[in-house]
Amino acid sequence: MSELVFDTVSVRYGSRRRALTAVHGASLTLPSGQVVGLVGESGSGKSTLARAAVGLAPLTAGRILLDGADARRPRGRHRPVQMVFQDPxxxxxxxxxxxxxxxxxLPRGTKGPERRAEVARLLEQVDLDPGRAALLPSQLSGGQRQRVAVARALAGRPRVVIADEITSALDVSVQGTVLNLVRDVQRRLDLTMLFISHDLAVVRYVSDHIAVMHLGRIVEAGPTDEVLTDPRHPYTRELLAAVPRRGRTGQDDGTPAVPDTLAATEPADPHHPPPGCPYHPRCPAGPLVLAGRDACRTEDPAEDAATRPHRAACHFAAPTAPARPQPPRP
Structure with a gap:
């Protein structure tokens, strides 16, 4: 078992006026042997953070540590952090x-019969017939290809696995099967895992902890049930409010309705994020809606997030959020 730590990680592309900060000072800990779900809308920086962990994106600042050592430093052919990508x-x-x-x-030195036996074992581990080893990816279904991608990641004998939207490209009928496989493999091998998704129901199903990302920043993190039943950041509450629920006819869960002026506001430009809290121009509890909250315009709430429940990056993190149903299980 291993602990992976993102320590104030920043990833920046380009320079000067055309620069884009895809990840900004993100700090997140993946406890040993547990699953951390990372959620957020498209473009929030989830995949960039994952790619940085396996050396596919440059670090502008910060560190990524695996049990205290640099997780990105090559160890021969052994890669202790492996990634399963969205499109198998x-x-x-x-x-x-x-x-x-x-x-x-497979690790260097695995040859001949041992190599073939190990491939067969890995395919069986992901519920694939070893007889399919001679087939090409085009001869498999999407779900089968994703199983092969999982087997390939496990072949490197990783200590940490990052799964990046691994069910989003699959048919709904196949998604549940792949999720069950991932959860079973993680528990059986006692792996540490970062599970990335935009689907809160999926994240709730597989994760022990959850982190919410907005505009390159981690804005809330904590145990899954706590975050989903008692969210402290307005952005988390908005994500939950967007989850379709049976019988729902509107804002019937105690959450204030979003004013029309905010609903029509364009998301912040990631090339030129607003000062202070980057979410404040669209925040239903921010300075455009409530008086006395001008700090949101000028002061970065991430600086003292560690002092708030769920490490919420919000100056006015809700002490108690209205009770709401959790996202349905997939």
């Missing part, structure tokens, strides 16, 4: 057989 077809070489793709990730 794009992440597998279409010219290589399933078995060859999995075998390529």
């Amino acid at each position: 077809y794009a992440s597998l070489d279409p010219r290589m057989s399933v078995g060859a793709s999995v075998a390529e990730a």
Whole structure:
């Protein structure tokens, strides 16, 4: 078991006026042997943070530590942090057989019969018939290709696995099967995992902890049930309010309705985020709605987030949020 720590990580692309800060001072801990779900709307920086952990995105500032050591430093062919990507077809070489793709990730020195036996074992571990090892990715379904991608990640004998939107490209009928597989493998191997999704119901199903990301920042984090039943950041509450629920006809859960002026406001430009709290121009509890909250315009709430419940990056983090139903299980 291993603990992965993102310590004030920033990822910045470009320079000067055209620069884009995709991740801004993100701090997050993945406890050993547990699953942390990372949620947020498209463009919030979730995938960039994941890619930084495996060395596919540059670090502008901060550190990523695995049990206190640099997680990005090469250790020969051994990669203790492995990633499963969103599109399984794009992440597998279409010219290589399933078995060859999995075998390529095995540790150096695994040869001959031992290599073939290990590939068969890994395919069985993800509920795939080892007889399919000779097939090409194009000869498999989307769900089967994603299982191969999981087997390939496990072939590297990782201590941490990052799953980036691994069900979003799959049919709904297949998503539940893949989620059950991921949860079963994680528990059986006692892996530490970062599970990225925009679907709160999926994250609730697989995660022990949850972190919410907005405009490159972690704005709230804590145990899954606590965050989803008692959210402290307005952005988290807005994400929950957007979850469809049976019989729902509007704002019937105690959450104030979003004023029309805010609903029509465009999201902040990530190239030029507003000063203070980046969420304040769209915040239903911010200075455009409530008096006496001018601090949101000028002061960054992330600086003292550690002193608030769920490390909420909000000057006026709700002490108690209205009770609301949790997202349905998938």
